Amino acid sequence: MGEPINPEAWMWYYKNIGNERCPIVDTFWQTETGGHMITPLPGATPLVPGSCTLPLPGIMAAIVDETGQDVPNGSGGILVVKRPWPAMIRTIWGDPERFKKSYFPEELGGKLYLAGDGSIRDKDTGYFTIMGRIDDVLNVSGHRMGTMEIESALVANPLVAEAAVVGRPDDMTGEAICAFVVLKRARPSGDEAVKLAAELRNWVGKEIGPIAKPKDIRFGDNLPKTRSGKIMRRLLRSLAKGEEITQDTSTLENPAILEQLKQAQ
Template sequence: MRALTQKDQPNKGGYLVIKKPWPSMLRTIWGDNERYIETYWEKFDNKYYVAGDSANMDQDDFFWIMGRIDDVLNVSGHRLGTMEVESALVAHPDIAEAAVVGMPHEVKGEGIFAFVVTKGERPLGAMKNEVTETLRSWVSDQVGPIAKPDEIRFADNLPKTRSGKIMRRLLRSIAKGEEITQDVSTLEDESIIKQLQQNE
């Protein structure tokens, strides 16, 4: 397995792919082999099986699953994968983690809401505004102006289960300004939710 990135360097987001076949792997889609090849193989010239998740490889060569690559936002009629924006954010040297979800937007239909964890202290006050603008420009340069996050919130961590999975449904609720009614008993640190809601 590997996380394919441009230079395959640690701390870069990429597609989680599997290099070698295994006994119980999916071999086709019944009645639609072309779709099977297009979905799982064509992305990297039929050399790697695309698992459908994005991943991040850390300095110790461990993989961190970041989420589904098919999470797509419709921003002003443009289809954008959340992974594209997340990968751009974590490629910034000061960013440790990022998660992106959609939010309602009066003009665009759907806006981009990013939750970010920095490598140093969480930026506050004027520093927060400065880092926000830096990241918006960074994403614009990396992906394109349409991908600039409309809102960026910083936290000490992202809301994760004890097994390390990011709870995106909670992030979607926060982005929409909804009350959290979901079960949060599996959260590793419930205080992160309040931190993200209050946008300190």
């Protein structure tokens, strides 16, 4: 999987593609892991929309804090693997020090494989849900939230077709939540956009809680994506911060959307 799948997309796929008969194998893995790490076993593992469920036998996945200490189930943190496995990455060619710093950082004790993703485990089932890349886990007034959680709340609104959430620095809360939203109808402007943004903030507040309300909501005709359909979040982060786009945009399918979203602030 390139990004976590939100529960709404999961249910749509399950109902419309699988006719509620075919299990969705929602996996966590990386090129570096050499294969699937956390995944349901088709027909054997009870499914939960948006969750990749449990590690495969022999995979000692865990969730830790910034110092490498385990966090209790129900609390979000950093996804790691505690023990080696046969297919794991061995080194980076010609740069073993970079390998150690990137995948076994001293900040976590130097012995935990850092996947680079945030995750949370269910209190009752122990199921893992991937929250997104660590960069996509927001810290708002001391509350850790995955961008996927906020995006899922937004797309649950009947007016919203698609949403992407990023963070930007904020003097009051540490990070502020910025949402880029595509509606199922024409893009609003002026007072209509202000009114709809307020409605969506309240919607998210009811779905998750007041702490999750986006501070900034911008409407666009679509989102900046690669030709393979992946949202280019690094560009959205720059837009949210008010920075000029200096990154490589050669893989961007729809360059004009950047100016539209910039003007939408």
